[in-house]
Amino acid sequence: MAAAGDRKYDIVCVGATGYTGRLTAEYITRYLPTDIKWAVAGRNHQKLLDLVRHLKSFEVDRPNPAVEVINFEDDASLAELAGKSRLSIAVAGPYAQCGSGVFKACAENGTHYVDCNGETPWLRDMIAKYDSTAKQTGSIMLPSSGIASTPAALLTHLLVHYTLTAHSLPTSSVLLSVRALRGQPSGGTVATILDLMSRYGVVELTAASATFALAPRKPSKRRTGAAPGALNAAGFARVRGLWGAGEGGPADEEAVLIKAKGEDHDKAVVERAWGIYAEAAESQAPGGTGQFASYGENFAFAMRAHVPSVGSALVQFWGYVAFILALLLPPVRWAVGKYWFAPGEGLDEKGREGNLVEYVAMAHADRTGEMEDAGKEKTTRGRMRFNGDVYWLTGLFLAEAAMIVLRERDTDAHRIGGGVLTPAFLGERFAERLKKAGVEIEVEDVE
Numbered sequence: 001m002a003a004a005g006d007r008k009y010d011i012v013c014v015g016a017t018g019y020t021g022r023l024t025a026e027y028i029t030r031y032l033p034t035d036i037k038w039a040v041a042g043r044n045h046q047k048l049l050d051l052v053r054h055l056k057s058f059e060v061d062r063p064n065p066a067v068e069v070i071n072f073e074d075d076a077s078l079a080e081l082a083g084k085s086r087l088s089i090a091v092a093g094p095y096a097q098c099g100s101g102v103f104k105a106c107a108e109n110g111t112h113y114v115d116c117n118g119e120t121p122w123l124r125d126m127i128a129k130y131d132s133t134a135k136q137t138g139s140i141m142l143p144s145s146g147i148a149s150t151p152a153a154l155l156t157h158l159l160v161h162y163t164l165t166a167h168s169l170p171t172s173s174v175l176l177s178v179r180a181l182r183g184q185p186s187g188g189t190v191a192t193i194l195d196l197m198s199r200y201g202v203v204e205l206t207a208a209s210a211t212f213a214l215a216p217r218k219p220s221k222r223r224t225g226a227a228p229g230a231l232n233a234a235g236f237a238r239v240r241g242l243w244g245a246g247e248g249g250p251a252d253e254e255a256v257l258i259k260a261k262g263e264d265h266d267k268a269v270v271e272r273a274w275g276i277y278a279e280a281a282e283s284q285a286p287g288g289t290g291q292f293a294s295y296g297e298n299f300a301f302a303m304r305a306h307v308p309s310v311g312s313a314l315v316q317f318w319g320y321v322a323f324i325l326a327l328l329l330p331p332v333r334w335a336v337g338k339y340w341f342a343p344g345e346g347l348d349e350k351g352r353e354g355n356l357v358e359y360v361a362m363a364h365a366d367r368t369g370e371m372e373d374a375g376k377e378k379t380t381r382g383r384m385r386f387n388g389d390v391y392w393l394t395g396l397f398l399a400e401a402a403m404i405v406l407r408e409r410d411t412d413a414h415r416i417g418g419g420v421l422t423p424a425f426l427g428e429r430f431a432e433r434l435k436k437a438g439v440e441i442e443v444e445d446v447e
């Protein structure tokens with residue numbers, strides 16, 4: 001196996017022929033440094049050649065990516081590709097169907113890895129099988145670095161970090177909410193949801209999204225903090241401090257929130273970061289000023305979505321519950337698969353125009369045990385917004401995360417040195433790069 005520095009490519013985009021893969025390849029072509037050596041990989045040679053032809057149309061002064069045809073069923077073919085590259089961006093999915101071999105090959109060959117999976121049971125399986133291998137080979141693995149779960153993981157991390165550095169306090173809760181979202185799921189996303197529902201039973205799906213299911217350890221103490229944004233029996237919460245549902249308006253306007261569609265996966269990813277930081281902080285020399293700090297032993301996270309009114313909360317929440325239950329029925333899955341975009345398709349460039357996404361979040365410091373000022377709130381607020389489509393944003397996240405892994409040294413991911421991590425471990429560096437790429441990110445104290 002070639003040493004990481006001597007490999008033929010810096011980046012291989014695996015599954016580049018899909019909807020998200022094509023956008024990721026376009027982002028790399030247009031915005032990554034021209035000295036990046038890279039390849040597009042997939043199972044279909046002709047589609048890869050068509051993609052390279054499409055990328056040429058941007059007329060960027062850079063060499064074309066190389067083309068690598070791989071057999072996803074053959075471990076040797078995947079290992080050979082992983083051994084040629086310093087990092088893989090894996091965008092072939094459903095991941096439970098065709099992602100495991102790529103994940104394994106990267107872990108075993110010390111190849112860094114970034115993906116955009118939102119499949120919690122699959123990710124749980126990958127962590128169980130390959131986390132220790134990746135730690136040994138020094139492969140920095142960042143699954144779920146797309147729209148699931150970069151905003152949740154990164155915004156939470158920035159708020160926790162702010163609370164720690166500005167107030168010297170751990171965090172007791174982070175409540176994140178999707179304040180605005182305009183866009184449509186791709187055919188590949190819908191195929192993945194259908195695959196998830198038919199591949200795993202209710203028991204497995206529930207177990208994978210149980211609290212702290214992806215974390216290497218659970219909180220040692222009984223958590224005292226109230227669950228942030230707790231939903232009432234009708235499925236909604238009223239919260240102040242996270243702006244209202246409309247554009248503009250003051251931050252302390254009341255918002256009506258429901259459970260966010262991606263909550264279970266994003267929460268599991270955030271809690272994994274909590275667990276890895278807690279373990280890293282514990283393993284430092286006692287009494288020393290270590291480089292890792294725990295989020296806080298009482299930490300709790302919830303993810304909600306803004307809705308305009310209580311009426312729409314009831315319709316949307318119960319409508320979503322009914323839809324998910326209906327997806328357990330094979331005829332419903334068949335109908336959804338037949339009438340939505342097919343795999344490989346999604347909104348075209350015109351259809352993506354005007355799309356946007358905005359996340360807002362609020363963190364409370366943990367003042368448990370403080371004598372002075374105990375009971376007084378210390379709150380921090382954050383916001384991440386992108387005026388563009390979430391699939392383009394996913395490609396942007398993946399490519400920028402890859403650049404940090406390859407070109408930076410001073411992130412917690414590099415200090416930890418390998419293993420299955422989360423986008424949180426790219427921390428401030430990731431936020432800086434995203435801001436330069438047009439993502440609005442703000443963190444502020446609440447007076």
Ligand SMILES: NC(=O)c1ccc[n+]([C@@H]2O[C@H](COP(=O)([O-])OP(=O)(O)OC[C@H]3O[C@@H](n4cnc5c(N)ncnc54)[C@H](OP(=O)(O)O)[C@@H]3O)[C@@H](O)[C@H]2O)c1
Pocket residue numbers: 015016017018019020021042043044047072091092093094095097098116117118145146147148149186187188189190192193342343344345346391394
């Ligand atoms: N949560 C997030 O942040 C997020 C965002 C975007 C996408 N995703 C996930 O990313 C994945 C891709 O999404 P997409 O919209 O790009 O889907 P897509 O357009 O259907 O593309 C799927 C890609 O995977 C390849 N592929 C599919 N089945 C395969 C198999 N059995 N063996 C080898 N290759 C296979 C396809 O190759 P061919 O072109 O040869 O068919 C294509 O390159 C999905 O799992 C989706 O859920 C997640």
